[in-house]
Amino acid sequence: MKQINVDRKARRVLRHKRITNKLQRQGYAKPRLVISKTNKHIFAQIIDDLTSRTLVASSTLQLKKTGTIANAKLVGEDIAKKALAQKIKQVAFDRGGSKYHGQILALANAARENGLEF
Numbered sequence: 001m002k003q004i005n006v007d008r009k010a011r012r013v014l015r016h017k018r019i020t021n022k023l024q025r026q027g028y029a030k031p032r033l034v035i036s037k038t039n040k041h042i043f044a045q046i047i048d049d050l051t052s053r054t055l056v057a058s059s060t061l062q063l064k065k066t067g068t069i070a071n072a073k074l075v076g077e078d079i080a081k082k083a084l085a086q087k088i089k090q091v092a093f094d095r096g097g098s099k100y101h102g103q104i105l106a107l108a109n110a111a112r113e114n115g116l117e118f
Contacts, residue, residue: 016097023092031055033079033091033111033118035104042067042103044079044111046091056082072103076110084115093118 006014023032028049036043043059058078065071083091098104112118 012097015099019094019097023094026092030090030092031088032094033116034094034096035098035107036096037067037098037103040067042072042075042107044075044107046079046083046088055088056086058082067103069103069106072106073110076107077114079107080111080114080116089115090117 031046031048034045034047036045041060043061044057045054046056047054056079058075060067060071060075063071063074063078065074083089093108095104095108100108108118
């Protein structure tokens with residue numbers, strides 16, 4: 001059912017539910033690359049849902065940058081390098097309700113270019 005008169009926050013929640021349901025249907029065979037975004041920073045974590053542990057994490061906060069598209073690319077490169085060092089090659093991409101454009105797109109493309117598969 002199409003939600004026409006719903007505010008921005010409610011649309012984001014609907015997207016998040018749709019993404020979460022899709023990931024649960026696929027099972028927990030692969031760790032999740034979870035992206036979180038605030039107004040100033042962008043965060044990326046690789047989480048193993050079977051053991052409920054964060055395997056690898058990176059953010060603009062750690063890199064001492066602010067959240068721009070160029071810095072999102074740096075976070076994508078950093079998370080990919082750390083994941084490959086831990087021998088994690090395949091992940092499931094969880095953008096957490098954010099639209100797939102701008103910083104999220106830049107981070108995903110940079111992670112793919114540096115060896116992560118999703």
